[in-house]
Amino acid sequence: MIPGPSHTYFEHDADMGIVGRGATLEEAFEAAARATFAIMTDIAAVRHEDTVAIEFEEADEELALVRWLNLLLGSARERGVVFARFWIERDGVHWRGGASGEPWRPGLERGVEVKGATLTALVVKRDEKGWEARCVVDV
DSSP states (O other): OOOSOSEEEEEETTEEEEEEEESSHHHHHHHHHHHHHHTTSOGGGOOOOEEEEEEEEOSOHHHHHHHHHHHHHHHHHHHTEEEEEEEEEEETTEEEEEEEEEEOOTTSOOOOOOOEEOSTTOEEEEETTEEEEEEEEEO
16 A cells, blocks of 8 residues: 555646546546545545446546546436545456445535546556556546
8 A cells, every 4th residue: 555645636727637546556546536526525524325336448547547537427416426435446448346425415515516537637657656547627
């Protein structure tokens, strides 16, 4: 496990850059999802009442990050929930994961709405510290 915070942000005009880090590619994707949803609310306050499964096929790791985030955002919007816990695994080009959270309720502070993940500043890479998954999200 990589010590310290697993997700951070970077400046990008009117939008926001998210960065997920982890010892594995999957951990970096999970951290990127946490970073995305943490823009919208304090994810530590979110109860895990509703679960959704996410599956897709994508050979390109960078495009997989964008697809993962957008599928999560779309599912959250469709269900009227906010997610706070994420899991994903990869088998070749097949990605299988999910998220848990709860419907929006009084007491969950609403931050900035994230409309979607973009291809801007999109990078998925591995270095000596582990994996990093970053992109700009449209807020």
